[in-house]
Amino acid sequence: MKTITMLAAALAVAGFAAFAQDAEDPFADTVEMRHGLMLQMATDLGTVGAMAKGEVAYDAAVASKAAANIAAVASVISMAQWPEGSQYGAAADSYALPAIWATPDDFLTKIADLNTAAATFQVAAATDVDALKTGMGALGGACSACHKAYRQPEE
Amino acid sequence: MRLLGWLLALGLIGAGGLWVLARPNPLSESDVAGLTGDAVKGEAVFWAAGCASCHMAAEATGDAQLVLVGGQRFPSDFGTFIAPNISQDPTHGIGGWSLLDLANALKRGVSPEGQHYYPALPYGSYAKLQMQDVADLYAFLQTLPADATPSQPHELGFPFSRRETIGVWKLLFLTEDWSLPGNLTPTADRGRYIAEALAHCGECHTARNMLGGMDTARWLAGAPNPSGEGRIPNITPAALGWTAPDIVAYLTTGFTPEFDSVGGHMVHVVENMARLPESDRVAVAEYLLAVPSVE
Numbered sequence: 001m002k003t004i005t006m007l008a009a010a011l012a013v014a015g016f017a018a019f020a021q022d023a024e025d026p027f028a029d030t031v032e033m034r035h036g037l038m039l040q041m042a043t044d045l046g047t048v049g050a051m052a053k054g055e056v057a058y059d060a061a062v063a064s065k066a067a068a069n070i071a072a073v074a075s076v077i078s079m080a081q082w083p084e085g086s087q088y089g090a091a092a093d094s095y096a097l098p099a100i101w102a103t104p105d106d107f108l109t110k111i112a113d114l115n116t117a118a119a120t121f122q123v124a125a126a127t128d129v130d131a132l133k134t135g136m137g138a139l140g141g142a143c144s145a146c147h148k149a150y151r152q153p154e155e
Numbered sequence: 156m157r158l159l160g161w162l163l164a165l166g167l168i169g170a171g172g173l174w175v176l177a178r179p180n181p182l183s184e185s186d187v188a189g190l191t192g193d194a195v196k197g198e199a200v201f202w203a204a205g206c207a208s209c210h211m212a213a214e215a216t217g218d219a220q221l222v223l224v225g226g227q228r229f230p231s232d233f234g235t236f237i238a239p240n241i242s243q244d245p246t247h248g249i250g251g252w253s254l255l256d257l258a259n260a261l262k263r264g265v266s267p268e269g270q271h272y273y274p275a276l277p278y279g280s281y282a283k284l285q286m287q288d289v290a291d292l293y294a295f296l297q298t299l300p301a302d303a304t305p306s307q308p309h310e311l312g313f314p315f316s317r318r319e320t321i322g323v324w325k326l327l328f329l330t331e332d333w334s335l336p337g338n339l340t341p342t343a344d345r346g347r348y349i350a351e352a353l354a355h356c357g358e359c360h361t362a363r364n365m366l367g368g369m370d371t372a373r374w375l376a377g378a379p380n381p382s383g384e385g386r387i388p389n390i391t392p393a394a395l396g397w398t399a400p401d402i403v404a405y406l407t408t409g410f411t412p413e414f415d416s417v418g419g420h421m422v423h424v425v426e427n428m429a430r431l432p433e434s435d436r437v438a439v440a441e442y443l444l445a446v447p448s449v450e
Contacts, residue, residue: 042414049414053400133407137429140408143416144425149214153385153419 027083027091034081035093037073044069045136048125052136058129067125070139071118077111079104088152095152110146117142177322179265187254190290197295200288202430203353204281208423209238223248224302229275231381233367234311236275244301254293261289264325271321273309274328279369280355282331283348328368334361335374335446342434346442349435354424359387376449393448402440403433 047066050056087096100107117139124135201207207215210223225240242248249257256267264271264278272278314320334351338344350356361369362378377389389395397405401412406428409417417425428436 038415045410045414049404049410052408053404055400136404136408136410140410140416141426144409144418144422147416147418148422151418153380 025092027086027094030081030083030086031091031094034096037076037081041070041073044073045139048132048136051129052133058132060126060128063125063132064122067118067122071115071122074111074115074118077114079108082107095154097150097152100150107146107150110142110149113145114142173323173326174319177319177326179263179269179271179322180325181259181263181265181269182255184255187258187286187290190254190286192254192290192292192294194291194294194298196288197291197293199431200292200353201295202427203349203435204284204292205354205423205427206241206292208420208427210241221299222302223296223299224304225306226304229381230383231275233315234309236273236309236311237307239306240302240304241296242302243297243299244303247303247305248301249296250301254290257293257296258286258289261292262286264321264329271318271325273311273318273321274324274367275309277355277358279328280352280358282329283333283352285348285352288353324367327366334369334371335442339445340441342438343441343445345435346438346440346445349431349439350442354428354439356390359420360390373449375443375446389449390443391446391448392444394450395443399437399440399444402443403436406436406439407433 044066048063051058051063082096082100084101085091086094087098087100088094121135121139124131207220207223209227209229210225211220211227212222212224213227215222223241225238227238229236229238240248243250245251252260252267259265259267260272260276261278261281261284263282264274264276266272333347334357335347339347357369357371357375359381360375360377361371362373362376364370375390376394378387380387397412405411405417406425408429409422409425411417428439
């Protein structure tokens with residue numbers, strides 16, 4: 001009986017702690033969502049990247065699926081995942097720079113550029129390994145254009 | 156008392172000697188005699204050396220990267236350096252320069268007027284450039300547009316505002332010797348030339364001592380970011396932990412082995428390296444893996 005009481009108390013404390021954390025950091029879910037999108041992107045890039053590096057044999061079907069996933073994730077990205085205030089230094093684990101909200105039109109342009117690059121890459125990935133290698137350069141350029149302007153460099 | 160007088164006299168002679176030694180030491184006409192530049196080859200030198208990354212307007216893209224108007228700001232421990240106009244404008248740029256003027260700027264850090272440049276212009280690395288590459292670069296620069304925007308003065312505090320201090324810096328640190336000495340394979344040797352001379356990797360990836368000289372004992376082992384935030388990573392083999400194909404892919408696409416993407420000033424470097432033939436990126440990878448690992 002005593003054990004159950006203590007367990008209930010512990011659960012209540014844990015539940016309150018989780019609630020309190022959310023209350024303190026309104027952007028926790030937002031930042032986690034952003035990182036999830038990027039991680040999905042990295043996973044699919046890993047599939048095509050291994051082919052580009054010659055670590056695994058080129059497979060048009062597998063490459064096409066990964067490229068389609070990349071395009072799908074790119075299409076999800078919008079200002080909705082970057083609410084104002086969720087920046088580096090303010091929201092935990094965030095590397096977003098305030099420049100996003102200073103020049104939102106440019107941020108949205110870079111998202112549009114990513115979608116264009118992802119669409120081009122879908123064609124390249126389905127063609128052959130040379131096209132895939134070249135295509136990764138353009139896709140990487142779209143990623144880093146945004147990261148250069150709007151992401152705080154890590155340690 | 157007499158001893159003190161002698162010491163003072165010796166000190167003055169020493170200071171006078173240092174003053175003489177620290178004067179600008181330009182090349183002469185014979186160093187560039189008989190050289191003919193090739194603008195096509197010079198374009199490869201231009202991108203490999205990263206000229207536009209610092210001398211174009213901030214955030215310039217496409218053809219605007221070839222307008223070398225200056226104006227980008229580079230904070231450091233010594234003050235803020237502002238990249239000058241090096242477009243072909245004869246007054247505000249370098250349109251009136253001879254090949255010797257360019258060679259002196261890049262290899263000796265000396266202006267056409269015989270004044271020291273600050274080593275924010277990375278002549279600590281460019282000193283290792285082959286003279287033919289300077290001639291090719293000169294030919295390519297002459298094909299670029301002119302822009303009449305005046306250069307801005309650097310924002311430096313005393314004593315660094317005194318250019319005499321640069322002469323002492325040069326005496327201590329300016330060398331044409333390789334940081335990774337010795338015989339390398341032809342591929343790694345080419346990589347050494349790109350990494351140490353052209354792409355001047357060590358300027359950011361090697362820590363500096365109190366006087367602003369690169370600590371070559373910890374070559375490419377990382378350094379505080381001069382902007383004050385974060386660190387520039389250690390890229391010696393064990394610390395980086397990347398394979399040659401990883402390095403080549405990164406310098407081509409900007410993707411790390413974990414498929415994070417490049418950020419910060421390194422974005423420029425990847426854009427520049429991606430313009431070179433793949434064999435050059437392979438060469439840089441082989442060189443980097445030959446550098447001693449530093450924890």
